[in-house]
Every structure is written in C-alpha cells, then in structure tokens.
Amino acid sequence: MGIDQVRWGVVATGNISTxxxxxxALLDDAVVTAVASRSQDSANAFAETFxxxxxxxxxxxxxxxxxxxxLYIGTPHPQHYAIARAALQAGIAVLCEKPVTLTARQAEDLVAVARETNTLFAEAMWMRTNPVVQAMFADLEKGVIGEPMEALADFGFHKPVLPARLLDPALGGGSLMDGGIYPMTFVQMALGRPDEVKAVGSLNADGIDLNVAMAWRYDSGAVAALTCGLRSQNPWTASVSGPDGSLLLPHRFHHPPYYVRSTAAGEERIxxxxxxxxxxxEAAEVMRALRAGLVECPVLPHAATIEILELLDETRRQIGVRYPGDDEYLGG
Amino acid sequence: MGIDQVRWGVVATGNISTxxxxxxALLDDAVVTAVASRSQDSANAFAETFxxxxxxxxxxxxxxxxxxxxLYIGTPHPQHYAIARAALQAGIAVLCEKPVTLTARQAEDLVAVARETNTLFAEAMWMRTNPVVQAMFADLEKGVIGEPMEALADFGFHKPVLPARLLDPALGGGSLMDGGIYPMTFVQMALGRPDEVKAVGSLNADGIDLNVAMAWRYDSGAVAALTCGLRSQNPWTASVSGPDGSLLLPHRFHHPPYYVRSTAAGEERIxxxxxxxxxxxEAAEVMRALRAGLVECPVLPHAATIEILELLDETRRQIGVRYPGDDEYLGG
Structure with a gap:
C-alpha cells in the first residue's frame, strides 16, 4: 500500500534529518521505513530512535x-547530486535538501533525469511551503501593496563556535549556500528573476564566504538588497514593498511566527x-504530487531551483568562492 | 550681542526652511533676522509668518x-554650492542642507574655503544630531553588540504625486541624493568607509534614479546592503549587527521615535x-561650535560630508546618473 502510506527513506542522520x-511523524500517510548513513552505527541509532x-x-x-x-536527502551539499541522481534513476521520488547541487548545471541534469525517468524531484526549500510565508505571498498576489517594487532580505546569524561544516569548502561551506539561498529565494518569489546582479563578499583564509551583500535590479523598475552572514546576529527579516505598502516576515523569516502587513489601513500583525x-x-507537498503522478511539486518548481542556483553560481563567481565539487558533473 | 543670540539668515522659503x-524658535539663543528668496513676495510672506x-x-x-x-541654506541641491561659498567668503557660518553639493570636489572646495576664512561650515545632516540616533550609536560604541559586522538601511517611500523637484535632473532629483544619503550616512556611521562599493539603479526616461540598491564590503569582514527609492512604501529602517546582537532604528530611521536593542538579554525598546x-x-550644534570658535561641528564632520559625496559620486557613476551642475566648480 505504498501510495496510501508513502514509504520514506532518509539519507544522513544529522540535525536536519532528525x-x-x-x-x-505528524503525517498519518507517511512512514519512514529506511535510513542510510555511511556509518552503520549511526544508521542503527537513528533507526532505534525513530x-x-x-x-x-x-x-x-x-x-x-x-x-x-x-527519499529525503539530508547530507552535506556536495553529496546531494550523486545520491539524488541514483534515486531518480531507480524511479524513487526525491526530496533533496537545498541547495540540491553545487551548480545550476548539476541541478539541470537532475531535472532532466527526473523528466526522463518520470520520477518526482523536489528541492527541500521548506520556506516555500511554510503557511505563514504562503499567506504573505497570497496577500502580495491579491495586490494589497500594489506592484512590488522593492525587496529586502537578510539571513545573518553568529555562534561563538560555528558548525565545522559551515566553514569547510569541501562540504560546500559558507554563508551563501546555507543562508543566502533563503533571501535569494524570498526575493525571487517576490520579484522574479533579476536582470542585473551585483555582489560583494568577505571570505576567510580558506576562501569561504563569511558575509555577503547583494544588489539586484529588475527591468520592471524594482530593486532588491540582500545579505547573508555568519558573523553577526542580524534582524534576519524579509520584506517586499509596493506603492501601497509593505509585507514583512519577522525574525527568522524563513519559518516566521507571523507576518506584518503595512498599508494605508495601518500596520497589522497576521x-x-x-x-x-x-x-x-514540504513532505506533504511531495506526497500530494506523488499521488497526482507529477514529476514536479507546483510549490517547489524545478525552474526556481535552477534559477536560484544560476544566481548562486553568478554570485560565487563575483565574490570568488569555489568548491572542490563545482566541476563534478555526472550527466550524459 | 550676535553671539549671545545667534542671528540666523534663511535662504529659500520652502518646506525644509519652514x-x-x-x-x-525652540532655541532661546537663536533668532532668525533675515530671509532671502528669489521672489520678494515669498520672502515677505515667510518673514511675516515668522x-x-x-x-x-x-x-x-x-x-x-x-x-x-x-546662514541656513534650504534651496534645491544645485544652488547650495554657490550660496555656501559666497557666505563662507563673507565670514558667515553656514549650515547647508544635504547633500551640500552635487559632487565631492565641490564639497572639498567649500571645506577649503571654510578653513581659509576660518568660518564654520556644516552639512545639515540632521540625523547625526538626533538624540535617538545618538543614543543608539552610543550603545554601539559601548560594545553591546560586539564589533559591528553587518548593516542594513533602507529609505524608500512613494507618493501618488511626487514633488516635481525629486524628478528634475536640473534640481539634483532622484532617490539617491534625497533619500539614499541617509542609509549611506547610517552605514558610514556604523561601519566607516567601505573598501568596495557596488550599486544598481533603475532610472526613469529623464535619467533620474527611482530605485537604487547598494552592496558595500569592508576589509574588516563587514558588509552592508542599502536601498533607496521613490516607488514603494518600504519598512524604512536601519540596523547594525555584531556577534552579540543588533541595534535597530525603526520606521523613518533618520528621525526615529525609539530604537531597539537585541542582545542575549532579549529585545528592548529604548x-x-x-x-x-x-x-x-543641528542648529544647536552649529551654535555650540560657533561659540567655541570652531570651523567644524564635531558631530557634523567635514570628512564625513566629503566621504559620503565620494560614495554618491561613485554610485551615480555606476548607475549612470548625471546632473547639469555636476561639472560646475567655482574653486580656485
């Protein structure tokens, strides 16, 4: 009865997989039936726990x-590509942590494989499936602030001891791939694909970006400013503004507790x-699409996954960040 | 008794002069004794009112x-330079609206004239003298958020009918000279002079910037993102963040009602x-400096005025905004 209760496999046993x-477990129609780790002990411990x-x-x-x-893939970024490709080729639906690959070219290949094998492929950009975020964007669609003309988004945090993975080039470290992808996704949702992108970055001795600021321009007349970083406890908010007001997602905007609508009617907390x-x-979206026989979740579109990776490619090019796995390309 | 009660002249009779x-009138030791306008009627009406x-x-x-x-100069930007220069050469202290000139070269000339004639010269960047802003920056100086590593500032507003001046190249129109100078000043106060500047702009058919986004980078490791615009009702806030928290100036951050300090102790409204x-x-600062025999107000420093204009020059160069008066240079 695989499709009545979708059988999930989880690859990797770290925080995000946990x-x-x-x-x-909150979904009645889902069950985790398998887990894989490079360490059998880790796989066993995770399996016991759940x-x-x-x-x-x-x-x-x-x-x-x-x-x-x-299959849910929660490994460090550079391992996503090979695992997702193997699963898709085996006809297993894939929900892969963001960024799904290190480069747009690799993501294009995964999308091609998904379409060839008629297998569902989705990026685990959970922000897109968050009900608060979706309600805010529904307001935007309704035109409560008029045509959006400016967006601002910031994903900055700091810890006295940062997880080693975030600072390791071999694991796709840096603020951009882990944090920057959120403001980039927010602005892309708010304003679409920018027509001009400029970025500055502050790198550590290993060539990892600790702080990035971006300025985007649109032929529509809109602009956006974005930051991400690992050196400061930022407001960590996101907003989109139009002639009639603004919509704001508060602290930790990628999974916010509420949103704020500011219009001529005043400021409302929703x-x-x-x-x-x-x-x-995001898992529910995958299961809905799976049951509908789709290769793509409507709220986690392939085109957006590729577009954001193209913007990440360009931003990394401008600030000079390269990863060992950048050139890896398994496609035909 | 000119120095017991400083005698002020006001040039221009528009909103800002009003x-x-x-x-x-809130200052006991100041009196407006003269007003000038290109129209005698306007001068008379203004004089009657006050x-x-x-x-x-x-x-x-x-x-x-x-x-x-x-002398307080409240004319459109392109007229500042000649008026300020004439006043300084006559030995009259000058408080000139921002930006004091259209280019850094012109501002450097005014500073040189002020120093040659030993006459006080100050830019009317009222934000620097605002008690809320000063209290926030005093907190920053005390180290409540640690070394500042990121700043965000946004000055965006929209009106169905914008003042014609804002859209007139001959009057130094655009979002940058009127609005952008505030986020630029905030970030310069928070992080100093950037080591790298990138900007994008959306211009109208007259070559006036309606929307600008900027990304700044510092060799210290800090970055900043800034916007200004005339097309949307933005959150219009400014913040600076460090490893231990952030300080935020709320809506209309250039003259804010309070500030917010977020640290491990929680979020406090101050x-x-x-x-x-x-x-x-700003007038009180000018009078204090005047009585102390200074040519420069300590909180409105010449170096900052020039630095911000250099950043405006560079930003306008990158986005392609030029004014008719850009090349005007009366200096020796």
Missing part, C-alpha cells in the same frame, strides 16, 4: 532495497497557525 | 547686509526624549 523525521525498520551503511543499498517510495517544526509541509 | 525656522526683520530677493543681498551670524521636528538639534 528534524525532518520528527516532523514526518522506530525505522531498515538501516543501511550506504545510500545505494537503501535505493536498491525496494523499501521506499520517496497570525497563521502552524504545526511542528515546519518540515512536514 | 520646518527649520519653526524648530529654531516675524523676521529683514527680507531679500537675492541671497547675495542677505549676505552683504551684515544682519546675520549664520525610548529617548526628543523635542520639536528635530531640526533645532
């Missing part, structure tokens, strides 16, 4: 096991009910 | 009249008492 698996039947020490063994309908940590919304 | 003159003794149809006649110790419209603070 959060995703916890949230998946009552998962199958545990593997290699993602390929999970893919070949025939125990799952959909509360929208949410559940769990917020990762099950 | 606001300034209203505020000056009880001003002398009224002139030409700023040169006011300067030659010997009736003032200090109220600071202010009076009037806020223009008398």
């Amino acid at each position: 959060s995703f698996t916890k949230d998946l 009552g998962i039947e199958h545990r593997f020490d290699d993602y390929r063994r999970l893919i070949d096991s025939g125990t799952v309908d959909a 509360d929208v009910e949410t559940h769990g940590l917020g990762y099950h919304y | 606001s300034f003159t209203k505020d000056l 009880g001003i003794e002398h009224r002139f149809d030409d700023y040169r006649r006011l300067i030659d009249s010997g009736t003032v110790d200090a 109220d600071v008492e202010t009076h009037g419209l806020g223009y008398h603070y």
